[in-house]
Amino acid sequence: MVKPVSRREFLNLLAAAGGAGAVVKAGAALGIMPADAAASTLDLAAGNGRSAVILGGGISGLATAYELGKAGWDCTILEASHRCGGRIFTVRHGTLIDELGNRQYCEFDDEPHMYFNAGAARIPNTHRTLLGYCKKLGVELEIFINENKTCWVQDDAMLGGKPVRNIEYTTHLRGFVAEMMAKAMHETDMDEPFTEEEAGTLLGMIRSFGDLSEDNVYRGSSNAGYASGGFLSPGVQNDIIAFRDLLKTPFAMRLLSTNEGETGPILLQPRGGMDQITEGFLRQVGDRVSYRATVASIQVRDDGVEVAYDQDGARRQIRADYCFNCIPTHLVTGLDHNFPADYVRALKHVLRGEAYKAAFQAKERFWEKQDIYGGISWMNNRSQQIWYPVAGIHRQKGVILAAYDYGGGMYHTRMTQQERVEAHLADGEKVHADYRDLVEKPVTVGWHRMNHMLGCSARWRRSFREGWTGETEQHYRTLQAPVNGRHYMIGDQISMRSAWMESALLSAHWAMADLDRRLRNAPA
Amino acid sequence: MTRLALICLLCIPFLASAAEREPFDDRYCTTCHGTDGRGNEGVQAPRLAGMEPWYLKRQLENYRDGVRGAHPDDIEGLAMQPMAAGLTDESIQDIIEWAGGWNYVPAEHTISGDLDAGRALYQPCATCHGANAEGNEALGAPALAGQNDWYMVTQLRNFLAGYRGVHPRDVYGAQMRVMTTGLNGENDINNVVAYINSLSD
Ligand SMILES: Cc1cc2nc3c(=O)[nH]c(=O)nc-3n(C[C@H](O)[C@H](O)[C@H](O)COP(=O)(O)OP(=O)(O)OC[C@H]3O[C@@H](n4cnc5c(N)ncnc54)[C@H](O)[C@@H]3O)c2cc1C
Numbered sequence: 001m002v003k004p005v006s007r008r009e010f011l012n013l014l015a016a017a018g019g020a021g022a023v024v025k026a027g028a029a030l031g032i033m034p035a036d037a038a039a040s041t042l043d044l045a046a047g048n049g050r051s052a053v054i055l056g057g058g059i060s061g062l063a064t065a066y067e068l069g070k071a072g073w074d075c076t077i078l079e080a081s082h083r084c085g086g087r088i089f090t091v092r093h094g095t096l097i098d099e100l101g102n103r104q105y106c107e108f109d110d111e112p113h114m115y116f117n118a119g120a121a122r123i124p125n126t127h128r129t130l131l132g133y134c135k136k137l138g139v140e141l142e143i144f145i146n147e148n149k150t151c152w153v154q155d156d157a158m159l160g161g162k163p164v165r166n167i168e169y170t171t172h173l174r175g176f177v178a179e180m181m182a183k184a185m186h187e188t189d190m191d192e193p194f195t196e197e198e199a200g201t202l203l204g205m206i207r208s209f210g211d212l213s214e215d216n217v218y219r220g221s222s223n224a225g226y227a228s229g230g231f232l233s234p235g236v237q238n239d240i241i242a243f244r245d246l247l248k249t250p251f252a253m254r255l256l257s258t259n260e261g262e263t264g265p266i267l268l269q270p271r272g273g274m275d276q277i278t279e280g281f282l283r284q285v286g287d288r289v290s291y292r293a294t295v296a297s298i299q300v301r302d303d304g305v306e307v308a309y310d311q312d313g314a315r316r317q318i319r320a321d322y323c324f325n326c327i328p329t330h331l332v333t334g335l336d337h338n339f340p341a342d343y344v345r346a347l348k349h350v351l352r353g354e355a356y357k358a359a360f361q362a363k364e365r366f367w368e369k370q371d372i373y374g375g376i377s378w379m380n381n382r383s384q385q386i387w388y389p390v391a392g393i394h395r396q397k398g399v400i401l402a403a404y405d406y407g408g409g410m411y412h413t414r415m416t417q418q419e420r421v422e423a424h425l426a427d428g429e430k431v432h433a434d435y436r437d438l439v440e441k442p443v444t445v446g447w448h449r450m451n452h453m454l455g456c457s458a459r460w461r462r463s464f465r466e467g468w469t470g471e472t473e474q475h476y477r478t479l480q481a482p483v484n485g486r487h488y489m490i491g492d493q494i495s496m497r498s499a500w501m502e503s504a505l506l507s508a509h510w511a512m513a514d515l516d517r518r519l520r521n522a523p524a
Numbered sequence: 525m526t527r528l529a530l531i532c533l534l535c536i537p538f539l540a541s542a543a544e545r546e547p548f549d550d551r552y553c554t555t556c557h558g559t560d561g562r563g564n565e566g567v568q569a570p571r572l573a574g575m576e577p578w579y580l581k582r583q584l585e586n587y588r589d590g591v592r593g594a595h596p597d598d599i600e601g602l603a604m605q606p607m608a609a610g611l612t613d614e615s616i617q618d619i620i621e622w623a624g625g626w627n628y629v630p631a632e633h634t635i636s637g638d639l640d641a642g643r644a645l646y647q648p649c650a651t652c653h654g655a656n657a658e659g660n661e662a663l664g665a666p667a668l669a670g671q672n673d674w675y676m677v678t679q680l681r682n683f684l685a686g687y688r689g690v691h692p693r694d695v696y697g698a699q700m701r702v703m704t705t706g707l708n709g710e711n712d713i714n715n716v717v718a719y720i721n722s723l724s725d
Contacts, residue, residue, distance in 0.1 A: 080555075082546050096546040100555065101606035103548055296559040334557070334564025336629075348565060414602060449606075451555055454567055 039128035040509045044516050053307050057084030060490045060504040061326045062281035063133065065288050067512055075285070076318060078309050080294040084282060086326070087119040087453065088501065090273030091359070091443055098451040099444075107441045108361045108399060113392030115273040116359040116399045118445040120389075120501055122146065125266040127502035129509070130277075134270065137280030144269040145390055147259035148375020152431045155249035155380035157510040159241065160486035163431045166378070168224040168238055169246065170255060171211070175218030176211020176243040189262050217368035249380055260375070262500070269390070277501075294452075295327060297336035300487045308336070324511060326491035326504070328352065328455055329472035329479070339483055346475035350493060352455030355447045356409030358383075358402045358424055364380055366432060367396045382411050383427035402428060402442070409456065413446035420444045457492060457499035468496065480510070485518060538657040547671070550615040550712035551622060563672040565634070568600045570675035574628030576659060577620045579666040582696065584608050584616050591691045600678055630724045632671035635677065635717055642719025645712055648703065657723045664696045669724040673717050680704055680713045 050073050054061045065075040077084075081098065091097060093110035097118070108114045121241035122144050124132060134141055149167035158164075185203060194202065206212070211221035219240070226235035255361065259265065271278035282289070296315060297308035305323035309316055329350040339347070367388045369372075374390040387401035402424040405412060412420050421442045429435040447456040460472050468476075476496065482488045488511040495503035550686065558564035561572030572580065586592040593605030611619070649657075652665035659667030668676060682688040689701030707713055 094545055096548060098548060100552050101609060104644075105545055294554070330566030331555070331564070333566035334559060334562065334569075336559045336562070352567075451552060454555065 017279040024237050035238070039132040040506055041129075041132070042067050042509055042512055042516070044068070044512060045357065045520055046073040047071045049074065050322070051075070051320040052322045052324060052325075053078065053305065053318055054324045055298070055307065056084035056086065056326040056491075057289055058078070058326040058491055058504060059088055059277065059281070059501050060492070060508040061324065062285060063276065064324045064490065064508045064512060065285040066281055067508075069285055069288065074320075075288050076320065077285070077289040078293040078295055078307065078318070079289055079291050080327075082291055083278075084289060084291075085119075085275055085278035087447075087456070088278050089117070089119040089276050089445070090275035091116045091118050091445070092273065097443060097445060099446055100449045100451050102444070102449065104417070104443055106443050108443075109397060111392075111395075111397075112272055113389070113395060114359030114361065114397065114399050115391070116357075116401065116443060117269070117274045118357050118359070118443070119447075120274050121269065122263065123268040123501070124262045124331060125268065126262070126265075128272065129505045130502045131268070133505070134277065134280070137277070139276050139280040140271045141268045142271050142390065144267040146263055146267050146376060147265065148372060148388070150371050150373075151375045151386075151388070152254065152377040153249075153251055153379075154377070154431045156430070157249060157380070158245055158249040158251075161430060163377075165225060165242065166255065167240065169251070171221050171224035172241050172243075173246050173256075175210040175212065175221060175240075176246065178206045178212050179216060179218045181206045181210075182212060182216035188219050251378060251380060254277075255378060258378070268512075271391075292520050297337060298323065298325070298332075298487065299336075299338050300484045302484065305486050321486075322515060323487045324508070325487065326489075326493075326508075328453060329458060329489070329493055331452070332489075339487075342478055343483060346478040349460070349472070349475045350479075351459040352448070353457040353459050353499070354405075354407070354409035354413070355456030356403065356405045356412045356445065358404075358412070358420060358442060358449075359399055360402045360424070361441040362398050362400055362439050364396060364438060365392075365394070366434070366438050367400075368394065377431050379427055379431060381427045381430070383424045386428060386431060400439070402439070403444075406456075409446060409448060412444070417442075417444060460496070460498070480507075482511070482514070485515075488515070548679075550611060550619065553607070553619065553623075556603075561623055561625075562629055563631050563675065565672065565674055568603070568675070568678070570672045571625055571631050571670065574667075574670060575623065576661065576666055577624065578661060579659075579664075580620055580658065581616060582664075584611060584619070586691075586694065586697075589693070589699060591694045592688060592697065594691065595687040597685070598682060601682070611624040628670070631672040633673055633721045635673040635714060635721065637711075637715040637718030639715075639719055639722055641712075642715035642717070642722075645716040646719050648706060649716070652703075652704065653697075657720050665700075668720050671720075673721055676717045676720065677713055680692075680707060680717070 013250050014088065025476050044067060047068060052068050052073050052075050054065050054077045061077055062084060068075050074149060082096070091106045092115040093106060095106040095110050097104040097106065131416045149165065149170065151165040153166050153167050153169045154161065154163040182203060185199065186203065207216065211217055211223055212218055222235060222237060224238050227238045229235045253356050290311065293309045293311040295307060295309045299306040304319055304321050306317065306319050329347045330352045333347050372388050373393060374388055377386040378384070382405065383403035385401065385404040389398045389400065392398050403412065412423065421444070425436050432438070448454060460476060461467055479489050480494050490511050492498045492500055492503035492505040492507065497503045532673045554561060554563060556569040557572050563569065563571035583592065587605050587608035588611055593601030595601065598696070651662045652660055654660055655670050657667060657669035659665055679688065683701045683704040684707065689697030707716065
């Protein structure tokens with residue numbers, strides 16, 4: 001029997017099925033996603049020959065050098081790796097993937113569209129600060145396609161493992177959910193009755209949401225695509241997938257939320273790879289960067305900060321008035337430093353996230369023969385996702401993402417390279433039958449083992465359910481504040497929304513604005 | 525901005541078309557083990573500075589050969605094992621020389637416990653590890669004084685649980701594993717480690 005549904009529950013259900021609004025507002029409530037404000041911009045006082053040493057050439061460090069440099073500061077960036085960008089990492093022909101224990105060179109063909117964004121890959125349209133920098137730095141953008149309903153959904157438990165188009169899956173799902181909602185409207189005592197007009201509108205919404213027939217029954221929908229015909233002959237509807245079969249896969253929840261909130265349209269990407277953002281900054285501050293310069297010691301003094309770093313087999317020293325530090329917290333704890341105890345406790349509170357990505361070069365763009373141009377196929381297996389490139393449409397070859405495990409990347413990370421590749425081939429051929437023959441030249445990136453990173457993004461919360469506790473927020477405020485007014489931690493790790501470039505930039509802006517305010521207020 | 529790099533024949537496995545590729549080497553230990561191998565709690569990687577060369581060598585070989593760090597529940601060991609899996613004998617020798625030049629700083633103490641209980645528990649340990657936990661090469665037992673306390677706790681747990689010291693070729697580990705049977709639970713482990721801490725005060 002259908003359980004009575006209250007109006008509030010009902011509206012919640014509706015929101016869960018189709019609404020994005022709530023998710024976006026939650027971001028604004030966290031104070032990270034600007035609700036309606038303009039991009040964060042800075043108006044710094046003149047540097048007057050002040051100096052800053054910036055530890056780590058992540059996007060937050062680069063932006064700091066750029067902004068302070070513009071204001072006349074003397075900046076130096078110390079970067080441990082051979083490259084800047086950190087978790088902005090585009091892999092293409094010849095790239096060294098510096099994963100400890102599994103170093104690789106990428107052997108993709110040497111062509112501009114043959115690249116793989118192994119770290120950050122998507123820019124939400126609301127990330128105004130980042131988009132603002134792209135504009136200022138001349139980074140050309142194009143649309144990134146996250147949701148493409150022509151892509152596949154595959155689950156061994158559903159339809160004997162046969163992949164179905166996302167559009168079929170979601171159309172039927174909506175149809176059945178709408179049918180239940182329509183029935184519930186008649187059978188339920190609403191705790192607040194609707195007027196007849198309201199009820200009519202609501203029913204209309206439900207019908208169009210699920211493409212129901214007049215009698216509120218779901219009998220399939222042309223939205224799910226035609227099995228044949230449609231242009232010069234009548235379209236033949238695809239068969240309905242039984243509701244029970246749809247329920248055999250837990251995808252229902254996932255698929256309805258993967259294109260909401262920050263990964264909802266519109267998303268963008270730099271043409272030619274995410275590292276075009278890094279390159280854009282380097283065109284401005286590239287001469288300030290010292291590479292393969294690994295910070296070893298940070299000593300905060302009353303009149304400045306002394307930093308020791310290892311380069312070319314020697315330990316070198318640099319002194320600056322101020323220090324901005326985007327080195328991951330879990331690596332800072334291994335450096336020689338004189339930070340206060342509560343700061344160290346806060347550094348230790350932050351755990352490192354796990355993430356894993358892999359990609360193949362495809363010998364031909366086999367997905368385009370299936371009408372797929374960009375977007376994601378979802379698999380209910382450990383490789384989880386296949387991303388099809390927007391770059392290079394209708395060319396011979398392309399680079400596809402073969403796996404993306406965001407939450408539990410250790411499963412693949414713990415495998416050898418061979419085992420990883422075999423796992424992705426076995427998972428992917430469930431969606432594309434001749435996958436194994438069509439792909440080559442794998443690259444895999446276990447972020448937990450990437451040199452000088454050893455993680456994906458900072459984990460402040462101990463559980464998703466618990467969210468931010470008072471204690472956690474206390475640690476966060478401790479790390480956000482400068483040590484002795486001289487040393488600032490920056491990066492997306494110093495935000496309440498880690499794993500976004502926008503957060504990294506906003507954190508750097510916060511630190512610079514804080515220092516600027518203190519300098520302006522200081523007695524001359 | 526990638527820098528032009530020289531070919532490093534030793535470390536680049538792809539000899540063909542390897543020209544101008546970014547080089548890398550095996551001296552990457554300090555990314556995890558911290559400045560001068562001082563240990564880093566943030567990644568649970570212990571102090572290596574000041575470590576006896578014979579002990580360092582044995583552990584690297586054990587990891588490389590899957591004698592240590594192979595148990596599926598040995599989370600920290602599984603993090604370290606692949607870091608040694610590809611090391612050649614020459615690399616191990618090079619690392620030992622490199623580590624010999626590191627500045628040794630005794631690890632900071634993060635654990636406290638009942639020192640009297642700890643002293644009593646430590647008595648049998650002293651036979652091999654020495655009264656001041658300074659180690660004993662003849663018995664193959666490393667120094668414990670100055671090592672990160674959180675790491676020693678993990679090891680004692682791992683010996684007890686059978687994550688370390690159970691491989692048929694882990695002769696020294698097996699000797700040590702027997703000794704942990706006298707430790708009853710977390711309290712004993714804490715107390716004995718707190719006592720070892722006090723030896724490097
Ligand atoms: C798999 C993955 C997917 C992501 N997807 C997205 C996305 O789609 N959109 C998005 O906006 N964001 C995404 N992110 C997050 C985004 O990449 C980060 O938020 C952002 O790049 C972090 O920048 P940062 O300035 O904090 O520094 P980081 O990128 O963390 O850089 C830190 C720098 O410090 C250097 N360093 C470390 N140790 C030392 C030392 N001892 N001395 C000197 N330098 C040192 C490192 O080499 C590195 O360059 C993703 C991240 C990952 C891993």
